[in-house]
Amino acid sequence: MLTVSVSTTCQAGRVIRTYICSLCELFTMAAIELAGLTKDYGEVLANDDVTFSVERGEIFGYLGPNGAGKTTTIRALLGLISPTDGTARVLGHDITDESDLLEGKRDIGYLPDAPSFDEAATGRDVLELHARIKGDERSEELLELFDPPLDREVREYSHGNVRKLGLVLTFMHDPELVILDEPTSGLDPLIQQRFAEFLRAESKRGVTVFFSSHVLGEVRRLCDRVGIIREGQLVTVEPVESLLDRSGKVVRLRTAEPVPFERFDPSSLAGVHDLETSLDREDGAADDSKAAFTECTFTFTGDVNALVERLDGIGLLDLSVEEAPLEDIFMRFYGTEDETGAERPADSVGRDEVGDEQAHGTARSSGGGDDA
Amino acid sequence: MLELARYDGRRRFKGSVYLSIGIALLAALVVWIFPSFRDAMDMDELLAAYPEPVLQVMGIRTMATLEGFLAVELYVFGWIILLGLYLAYSTAGVIADDVDRGRMDVLLSLPISRARVVGEKFAAMAVPIILVNVLTPIVVYVGAPLIDESISGADLLAVHLFSIPYLFACAAIGLLASVVFDRASIAQRVALGVTFALFLVESLLEGTDYEALGAIAPMRYFDPNEILIESTYDIGDAAVLVGMVLVLLLASQFWFRRRDIS
Numbered sequence: 098m099l100t101v102s103v104s105t106t107c108q109a110g111r112v113i114r115t116y117i118c119s120l121c122e123l124f125t126m127a128a129i130e131l132a133g134l135t136k137d138y139g140e141v142l143a144n145d146d147v148t149f150s151v152e153r154g155e156i157f158g159y160l161g162p163n164g165a166g167k168t169t170t171i172r173a174l175l176g177l178i179s180p181t182d183g184t185a186r187v188l189g190h191d192i193t194d195e196s197d198l199l200e201g202k203r204d205i206g207y208l209p210d211a212p213s214f215d216e217a218a219t220g221r222d223v224l225e226l227h228a229r230i231k232g233d234e235r236s237e238e239l240l241e242l243f244d245p246p247l248d249r250e251v252r253e254y255s256h257g258n259v260r261k262l263g264l265v266l267t268f269m270h271d272p273e274l275v276i277l278d279e280p281t282s283g284l285d286p287l288i289q290q291r292f293a294e295f296l297r298a299e300s301k302r303g304v305t306v307f308f309s310s311h312v313l314g315e316v317r318r319l320c321d322r323v324g325i326i327r328e329g330q331l332v333t334v335e336p337v338e339s340l341l342d343r344s345g346k347v348v349r350l351r352t353a354e355p356v357p358f359e360r361f362d363p364s365s366l367a368g369v370h371d372l373e374t375s376l377d378r379e380d381g382a383a384d385d386s387k388a389a390f391t392e393c394t395f396t397f398t399g400d401v402n403a404l405v406e407r408l409d410g411i412g413l414l415d416l417s418v419e420e421a422p423l424e425d426i427f428m429r430f431y432g433t434e435d436e437t438g439a440e441r442p443a444d445s446v447g448r449d450e451v452g453d454e455q456a457h458g459t460a461r462s463s464g465g466g467d468d469a
Numbered sequence: 470m471l472e473l474a475r476y477d478g479r480r481r482f483k484g485s486v487y488l489s490i491g492i493a494l495l496a497a498l499v500v501w502i503f504p505s506f507r508d509a510m511d512m513d514e515l516l517a518a519y520p521e522p523v524l525q526v527m528g529i530r531t532m533a534t535l536e537g538f539l540a541v542e543l544y545v546f547g548w549i550i551l552l553g554l555y556l557a558y559s560t561a562g563v564i565a566d567d568v569d570r571g572r573m574d575v576l577l578s579l580p581i582s583r584a585r586v587v588g589e590k591f592a593a594m595a596v597p598i599i600l601v602n603v604l605t606p607i608v609v610y611v612g613a614p615l616i617d618e619s620i621s622g623a624d625l626l627a628v629h630l631f632s633i634p635y636l637f638a639c640a641a642i643g644l645l646a647s648v649v650f651d652r653a654s655i656a657q658r659v660a661l662g663v664t665f666a667l668f669l670v671e672s673l674l675e676g677t678d679y680e681a682l683g684a685i686a687p688m689r690y691f692d693p694n695e696i697l698i699e700s701t702y703d704i705g706d707a708a709v710l711v712g713m714v715l716v717l718l719l720a721s722q723f724w725f726r727r728r729d730i731s
Contacts, residue, residue, distance in 0.1 A: 172574075172731075175578055177573075177577060177729070195582060195726065202579065206578075207575075209575065209578075211571055212575060213572045213574075214575065215480070215572065226472065226476045227579065230472050
């Protein structure tokens, strides 16, 4: 009797240990892991050896110009296309194994870049179909937030309404991971704002968010970390702050009186790039805009306080400070001149850094809930 | 299980009812015009005037009896050709149209396998296939005494029952086209072309050295003349049709599992 009970206890102990170990694995495992993911369409290498991972609970922005390969990565992660090389795991499930991935899909929400539903069905029909297949934990709450006209046929929906319905469907089964392809395009600013708040709240609840965008502003508002892809290659993965420090603002100003050129010269004010000036003076025949100007444009990556100081005392007619366009950032930091092979090494440096950056980002994201 | 089949089936219900009514009206028309044909001319003489290939293509045996007339005018023309083409065409849209319009992305993000998507969407085609076989036999059975003819209820029932595996086989041709081609319009044209070509191959090659080629055509395994005129029901033929449906369905599932959705 005694032997039996001891062995039973041992066995139970083993079972519990195994269970705890697998639980630990579950929690430490990254939400998304890409390992050398490659998709070669023959004429286009849409994803070229893409490797990075998205930690649980973080908001990860996948940034790149249109046609960079963002959607290819996303479609591969969902098993819609199969990689020609490499692989990836979502919530620990192998994307190249359909039945394994199906298990994962119960906990994944996906919003495509151009969601499309049965035109002749009403929003409610679509919602009910999804509820029956994947369950419905919270559609009521979501419908209060994004209210698509459920009783109308989808063919009567505006783009914004289709997207709102898509958002409800994406989150209705309370997924652990959501993958959103350009989620805010087509949403009006008010809903965009609401969506941003919602996404932050979701992230605080522990939901992992992976979304693609070509709009830097959107990414900076929302993300913990950013992966940048260009022409199918991952350029860098870094925390959003470091990207913002480097991205800069486009500053345009117009003055009533000529301003001496030195005032904004890169040598006198750190962080000024691409300074362009012009002088508008009635007697300006012999003028040189290199000496003074009434209008200027530059990209500023320095300390904004220093900039404000320099502006002090100038009689401004107009001033605008805007987010630098994504394309400019690529040009400045990663080089977009395709024909010059010399620009390429920047990529490989960027990619070598990925590992370190990831480690950094992981450490950050574990305590990063507060600043979200 | 079957959530998608139920959803798709419901969406097809209204259209299928209209289709069923339309075909029943065609049946009523055929029954109604039979007496004027029967009385106005010697039908066998008329048949003798047709060139042989026409008789062969339409599978005409006799048009002098209501059974023979219905077999040709309603079942060969309406079921084998019209409905066969319609189901091939319509089923060719079920996967390709969703892929074409980007709806498949959302569908496949659900925890539902590709094989199940194909299987359930195909299963939903049972709605038009069955509904179209509900109204017509009633119209014919009730219509016959009205023109002083009678028709065997068992034969009538049999011709409709045996048409079900035939129509599924035509739908399965469409299904295969639907998973192979990305664009619905191409899938549908291919399905129409293939189904009609199979009909021609089967009927034109009959009695030639190439007759064996017709063995791949579903039309070989459903013969309304045999059922209505001779009251012979060939279970073996129906089994071949069921086999064809399964092979095409499995091939479609296999293909769809392996392809990229782009």
